Amino acid sequence: MxxxxxxxxxxxxxxxxxxxxxxxxxxxxxxxxxxxxxxxIQKAACSGYLSLLKRLGERNADISDHGFDWSMRIAATEGHLGIVQWLTAYRPKMKISARVMDAAALRGHLEVVKWLHENRAPTPGPGVVILKKSS
Known part of the structure; x- marks a missing residue:
């Protein structure tokens, strides 16, 4: 390779x-x-290192369901849309919990919320409702 x-x-x-x-x-x-x-994958995603994620992905690094959910929540909380997009492309069959969208919404990262809604649509939780009410 x-x-x-x-x-x-x-x-x-x-x-x-x-x-x-x-x-x-x-x-x-x-x-x-x-x-x-x-x-x-989890450490690189939570640290915001997209280029490292790509290198790990080239080596088919594994990530657990829990690690995926945690990484997605941290990336969403920090507004790292590129990380969210990479993770979902890397493991397209892994479920995305409503907590991911809530994390982005509660921190005001509308671009992450919109992307998740348009591309992976987890069930919206209370954070999305709060964001809609404040708009």
Whole structure:
């Protein structure tokens, strides 16, 4: 499996000449990436690291139902729409609880609420009702 070169590595070496731009240095830099199991889908999602999620996804990292729900709630609470979208695309058959939409609504992240409603429609809970009343 080939992975995309890290953007940060590309930026550092793109204007260099000679050995640094030859491909050897970027490969050495990338060899220091942490590909261990210390990073899980849940930890990366809760930390807001979309690029790390993508790398973990390329390795088919697993996530439990509970971990998925927790990650979705944290991402929704923080307004990380990209994380919510990635998680739902990564595990499209996992159920999304009403708590996810409530978390986004209670923190005022309308874009997350709208996306969930239009794409994955969990049953709205009290947070969505509060958001509708305040609009």
């Amino acid at each position: 080939t992975m995309e070169r890290m953007t940060s590595v590309e930026v550092v070496v793109r204007d260099q000449v000679g050995a640094i731009a030859s491909g050897l240095v970027p490969e050495v830099i990338e060899s220091f990436l942490d590909c261990s199991t210390r990073w899980t």
